[in-house]
Amino acid sequence: NAGVMQNPRHLVRRRGQEARLRCSPMKGHSHVYWYRQLPEEGLKFMVYLQKENIIDESGMPKERFSAEFPKEGPSILRIQQVVRGDSAAYFCASSPRGGNEKLFFGSGTQLSVL
Amino acid sequence: QKEVEQNSGPLSVPEGAIASLNCTYSDRGSQSFFWYRQYSGKSPELIMFIYSNGDKEDGRFTAQLNKASQYVSLLIRDSQPSDSATYLCAVKDTGGFKTIFGAGTRLFVKA
Numbered sequence: 001n002a003g004v005m006q007n008p009r010h011l012v013r014r015r016g017q018e019a020r021l022r023c024s025p026m027k028g029h030s031h032v033y034w035y036r037q038l039p040e041e042g043l044k045f046m047v048y049l050q051k052e053n054i055i056d057e058s059g060m061p062k063e064r065f066s067a068e069f070p071k072e073g074p075s076i077l078r079i080q081q082v083v084r085g086d087s088a089a090y091f092c093a094s095s096p097r098g099g100n101e102k103l104f105f106g107s108g109t110q111l112s113v114l
Numbered sequence: 115q116k117e118v119e120q121n122s123g124p125l126s127v128p129e130g131a132i133a134s135l136n137c138t139y140s141d142r143g144s145q146s147f148f149w150y151r152q153y154s155g156k157s158p159e160l161i162m163f164i165y166s167n168g169d170k171e172d173g174r175f176t177a178q179l180n181k182a183s184q185y186v187s188l189l190i191r192d193s194q195p196s197d198s199a200t201y202l203c204a205v206k207d208t209g210g211f212k213t214i215f216g217a218g219t220r221l222f223v224k225a
Contacts, residue, residue, distance in 0.1 A: 033212070033213070035215075040122075040217075041217055042118075042215040042216055042217040042218050043158065043202065043215040044215075045212040045213070045214065045215075048211045048212055055211055056210050056211045056212055058210065058212070059212065091157055101146070101206060101213060102148065102160050102163055103148075103150075103158075103160065103204075103213060104160070105157040105158050106157060107156070107157050108157050
């Protein structure tokens with residue numbers, strides 16, 4: 001499967017726990033974007049990364065949220081001390097380069113905070 | 115705050131009709147515009163992109179762009195029940211690196 005791979009598909013956490021969401025971009029893609037989607041709402045940009053660099057994190061909450069895209073391995077979106085308001089679908093997208101950027105989305109991770 | 119506005123719908127059309135979906139954007143300098151389709155519970159899928167004023171056709175889909183009016187539209191000809199989905203308008207942010215999405219328009223095509 002050469003598509004964008006996200007895991008897990010579903011993640012259940014209790015308040016205060018940590019959530020780690022993983023994303024492997026399409027082969028040949030070095031640009032990764034994370035978006036959050038609440039029910040009946042559009043996609044909200046969180047962060048844009050290239051290998052080993054965070055390029056734009058203007059959509060990411062300043063506290064509890066972090067993202068990385070190491071030289072080897074998937075991109076990770078990490079949410080510490082989760083709260084119920086973090087419950088959402090988190091989508092990762094990749095693109096082969098900057099510029100006009102058609103985005104290819106993974107299947108998403110549905111995070112549920114109990 | 116740069117915005118992309120869409121009518122949330124739902125838009126209901128009979129099978130075989132033309133569905134017209136509209137979108138306006140606030141960033142006058144935007145150059146890249148996209149339409150994504152999202153089925154319920156699934157991820158968004160790119161169906162059209164347009165960079166220049168005018169029309170761009172791909173099969174049953176036509177994207178229309180009017181930069182002077184900051185307006186983008188998507189026409190779906192010969193609508194099919196399988197076209198029932200949420201359609202997301204997206205605009206590349208000129209000041210940064212992100213793509214900004216509208217909240218989407220739900221389309222129902224009645225058989």
